Amino acid sequence: MTEEILTGNELCLMLNEGAKILEKNAALVDALNVFPVPDGDTGKNMNLTFQSGVDELKKNAAQGTDQVAATFSHGLLLGARGNSGVILSQIFRGLSRGLNGLQVANGRQLAEAFQQGVDMAYKAVMKPVEGTILTVAKEGAKGALMEARRGGSPEKVMETLVREAQRALANTPNQLPVLKEVGVVDSGGQGLVFIFEGFLSAIKQGFVPTQVAATQDSPIISEEPVANMKVVHSHVHETDIQHGYCTEFMVHLKDKYSFDENQFKEKISPFGDSLLVVTGDQFIKVHIHAEKPGEVLSFAQQYGMLDRMKIDNMRLQHNEVLRKQEESQENGVVQPKENYVLVAVASGKGVTDIFRSLGVNRVIEGGQTMNPSTEDIVRAIEKVPANHVIILPNNKNIVMAAQQAAQLVSVPVTIIPSKTIPQGISAMLAFNPAESSEENEEAMKEAISYVKSGSITYSVRDTTINQMPIHKGDYIGMAEGDLVSSAPDSLHTSLQLLEHMVDEDTELITVIYGEDVGEGEVETLIQEIGLKFPDCEIETHNGGQPVYHYLFSVE
Amino acid sequence: MSKIRVVTDSTSDIPISLRGELGIKVVPLKVHFGKETYLDGVTITPSTFYEKLVSTEQLPTTSQPAPLDFTQMYESIREEEGEDVEIISIHIAGVLSGTYQTANIAASMVEDKVKVHVVDSKMASYVFGQLVVAVARAAREGKSIEECLDLARRMKERTQVLFVVDTLTYLQKGGRIGKASAFLGSLLNVKPILTLDENGTVSPFEKLRGKKKAINHIIEASKNYAGQGPVVMSVIHSASEEEAVALGEKIRQEFNVQELVVTELGPVIGTYTGPGLVGIVVYKL
Numbered sequence: 001m002t003e004e005i006l007t008g009n010e011l012c013l014m015l016n017e018g019a020k021i022l023e024k025n026a027a028l029v030d031a032l033n034v035f036p037v038p039d040g041d042t043g044k045n046m047n048l049t050f051q052s053g054v055d056e057l058k059k060n061a062a063q064g065t066d067q068v069a070a071t072f073s074h075g076l077l078l079g080a081r082g083n084s085g086v087i088l089s090q091i092f093r094g095l096s097r098g099l100n101g102l103q104v105a106n107g108r109q110l111a112e113a114f115q116q117g118v119d120m121a122y123k124a125v126m127k128p129v130e131g132t133i134l135t136v137a138k139e140g141a142k143g144a145l146m147e148a149r150r151g152g153s154p155e156k157v158m159e160t161l162v163r164e165a166q167r168a169l170a171n172t173p174n175q176l177p178v179l180k181e182v183g184v185v186d187s188g189g190q191g192l193v194f195i196f197e198g199f200l201s202a203i204k205q206g207f208v209p210t211q212v213a214a215t216q217d218s219p220i221i222s223e224e225p226v227a228n229m230k231v232v233h234s235h236v237h238e239t240d241i242q243h244g245y246c247t248e249f250m251v252h253l254k255d256k257y258s259f260d261e262n263q264f265k266e267k268i269s270p271f272g273d274s275l276l277v278v279t280g281d282q283f284i285k286v287h288i289h290a291e292k293p294g295e296v297l298s299f300a301q302q303y304g305m306l307d308r309m310k311i312d313n314m315r316l317q318h319n320e321v322l323r324k325q326e327e328s329q330e331n332g333v334v335q336p337k338e339n340y341v342l343v344a345v346a347s348g349k350g351v352t353d354i355f356r357s358l359g360v361n362r363v364i365e366g367g368q369t370m371n372p373s374t375e376d377i378v379r380a381i382e383k384v385p386a387n388h389v390i391i392l393p394n395n396k397n398i399v400m401a402a403q404q405a406a407q408l409v410s411v412p413v414t415i416i417p418s419k420t421i422p423q424g425i426s427a428m429l430a431f432n433p434a435e436s437s438e439e440n441e442e443a444m445k446e447a448i449s450y451v452k453s454g455s456i457t458y459s460v461r462d463t464t465i466n467q468m469p470i471h472k473g474d475y476i477g478m479a480e481g482d483l484v485s486s487a488p489d490s491l492h493t494s495l496q497l498l499e500h501m502v503d504e505d506t507e508l509i510t511v512i513y514g515e516d517v518g519e520g521e522v523e524t525l526i527q528e529i530g531l532k533f534p535d536c537e538i539e540t541h542n543g544g545q546p547v548y549h550y551l552f553s554v555e
Numbered sequence: 556m557s558k559i560r561v562v563t564d565s566t567s568d569i570p571i572s573l574r575g576e577l578g579i580k581v582v583p584l585k586v587h588f589g590k591e592t593y594l595d596g597v598t599i600t601p602s603t604f605y606e607k608l609v610s611t612e613q614l615p616t617t618s619q620p621a622p623l624d625f626t627q628m629y630e631s632i633r634e635e636e637g638e639d640v641e642i643i644s645i646h647i648a649g650v651l652s653g654t655y656q657t658a659n660i661a662a663s664m665v666e667d668k669v670k671v672h673v674v675d676s677k678m679a680s681y682v683f684g685q686l687v688v689a690v691a692r693a694a695r696e697g698k699s700i701e702e703c704l705d706l707a708r709r710m711k712e713r714t715q716v717l718f719v720v721d722t723l724t725y726l727q728k729g730g731r732i733g734k735a736s737a738f739l740g741s742l743l744n745v746k747p748i749l750t751l752d753e754n755g756t757v758s759p760f761e762k763l764r765g766k767k768k769a770i771n772h773i774i775e776a777s778k779n780y781a782g783q784g785p786v787v788m789s790v791i792h793s794a795s796e797e798e799a800v801a802l803g804e805k806i807r808q809e810f811n812v813q814e815l816v817v818t819e820l821g822p823v824i825g826t827y828t829g830p831g832l833v834g835i836v837v838y839k840l
Contacts, residue, residue, distance in 0.1 A: 041616045080621040083653040124660045357742040508765035537765040
């Protein structure tokens with residue numbers, strides 16, 4: 001038996017095939033991208049990087065394995081895009097060094113060259129992280145070296161390299177927690193596996209050695225990585241997935257001699273995308289994303305018995321992954337010192353929404369005309385498990401009930417004595433889940449003093465307050481609980497009130513309008529405020545609150 | 556004694572006049588809108604970029620220079636300046652971009668031709684652009700390579716940046732929101748004040764409502780940091796020149812400022828902040 005060798009031409013074919021498989025799956029790799037920066041361009045970057053190597057090969061007539069590798073590596077260094085592209089360029093720079101001076105390479109030389117690629121890549125990365133493309137390359141090369149020591153041919157070496165790389169890829173979620181959280185394998189590693197799979201496919205097509213018979217158990221396409229392959233990137237909408245079912249199966253070929261892989265690929269490709277077909281000795285293994293997996297299976301059945309079918313709904317997976325991603329974002333990054341639960345008293349849908357958007361967990365319906373009882377507050381506290389509860393009463397008549405409630409529950413409670421909705425909002429902005437309860441209490445109490453609160457309501461009877469005669473049905477404007485303006489219409493009452501509240505330091509006026517206020521009325525008021533106080537920013541929200549026509553905060 | 560030349564990347568946002576005056580060489584990063592690729596600051600200007608950014612549906616992506624972009628730069632300096640030249644190559648924080656890493660790879664690729672000292676500024680934009688300018692000046696004054704590198708290391712400790720963005724959307728979509736993710740999701744017009752931590756990660760400083768309030772607040776916080784001593788300062792903005800110039804005027808009046816540069820955030824970092832950013836950098840002399 002003569003030693004099997006890899007020629008420059010064959011290496012060239014391998015690189016081309018690797019590029020092809022990578023290109024086909026670039027979008028998938030993008031979708032896996034969550035580390036180091038979840039910007040969803042790993043596949044695109046790797047693909048363009050690799051393509052730059054292929055272009056360089058086209059431009060230059062390279063001969064031996066050394067020249068082919070050197071030319072390709074030069075192209076990669078020239079076109080490296082993104083982190084994964086740079087790492088890829090280093091792997092092939094090392095590989096090219098390893099093949100230096102070799103017109104042809106045997107299994108051992110090939111394996112050693114891959115190992116040099118790994119060394120080069122590890123050296124290039126400042127802080128190598130395991131569970132990434134680096135690990136996949138390393139494990140692949142390790143396997144290749146072992147195979148080579150057993151005297152394996154280039155094909156055998158590649159086969160082991162692919163298998164070990166796949167295994168390492170499937171293991172990446174165990175090494176990198178962020179991958180496990182969202183339920184994906186590493187994107188760069190997946191890209192590299194696609195490249196390696198292309199290499200293997202070329203080596204098998206290009207110079208099929210007769211004595212090698214792949215057993216049908218050899219996992220040519222890894223089970224795990226493909227199964228784990230979930231479209232996760234938030235730029236991808238569920239509706240963007242054209243072919244919703246990840247479909248994988250094996251076919252035991254009825255007639256292995258007349259089977260033509262290329263023809264098969266051509267016929268099956270209209271069913272979907274991300275097609276991967278690997279041909280073994282008596283079987284083929286197929287991976288395709290299709291909209292109608294049933295039709296794919298019926299079609300494939302013509303070629304022989306089906307086996308190991310696996311169909312995943314990628315749209316549902318995508319939603320699930322997005323949900324997990326959101327959860328991990330909510331819980332993530334800032335580790336709370338305490339498990340805080342924030343409770344606020346408010347009424348009106350818009351006001352409630354504002355508090356929720358600021359991080360309030362429970363809103364107790366209530367306010368001026370409807371004070372929640374101590375029991376209501378106790379129930380709200382006990383509903384959610386917490387280590388520490390912070391309450392915003394947002395009304396001076398509710399502070400007491402909150403204090404009583406605090407004594408009836410077993411968790412420690414901090415009461416921020418907010419007397420108005422604007423004070424409550426201001427306090428919420430100062431809340432920081434990463435700080436201790438003492439620090440939060442101080443910051444939130446201080447924040448209350450930064451904001452001036454005003455409100456507009458109407459009088460239910462004729463009266464005189466602060467020497468101001470007020471008629472039933474008149475609007476009245478209150479600043480921090482003091483009556484300062486009154487008029488038959490809300491516009492003038494509001495403007496007078498604001499005149500009282502706004503001074504030269506005022507930067508922002510917030511208007512929260514109630515359930516009885518029409519759109520046109522708000523618009524007029526905003527225009528007038530703008531004219532009267534041209535130096536202030538104005539923000540408007542539909543609070544939907546009862547009783548108070550308008551709530552103003554001035555700060 | 557060896558000659559020193561300074562190389563940086565385009566995210567340093569150093570105004571062109573200053574680059575020319577000090578002979579600072581800039582390697583561009585790249586911005587990709589779909590299939591179109593632009594070289595940061597070379598084939599796309601900030602103003603065209605921000606116009607495109609707000610009108611495009613799919614956000615652009617960015618990429619660091621390729622290894623050979625750096626080796627070519629280093630080799631051409633070696634050719635122009637002769638064999639006794641040494642290069643200081645200062646780059647955007649390694650936590651924000653792979654540029655620093657790639658510069659290191661390139662430096663090792665040319666190590667038998669020219670000595671390149673690669674520095675991770677742990678900062679971004681003109682926050683480290685200022686550092687590059689200071690090092691280039693020191694080199695021009697004949698300071699040794701050790702003195703220059705020492706300056707580069709010390710400056711970071713005496714520099715603070717505070718900035719306000721119009722929206723956190725860009726930081727979030729681009730995956731660079733860092734520890735500021737706690738600020739997401741409010742219905743109110745919250746203007747988060749952000750800073751860069753010791754490694755260059757975007758971190759929350761405070762959240763306030765309304766841009767005017769936020770800007771006034773970063774002026775106050777910058778004053779606290781600056782104290783009474785002399786400072787070098789800069790104002791960084793994205794598509795907000797008027798605001799930035801006005802802020803510059805205010806700084807001239809209210810700070811003991813020795814030098815003030817107003818500069819626009821380039822496309823690559825602009826991809827992650829969007830238009831409407833205003834920031835103040837203080838470097839205590």
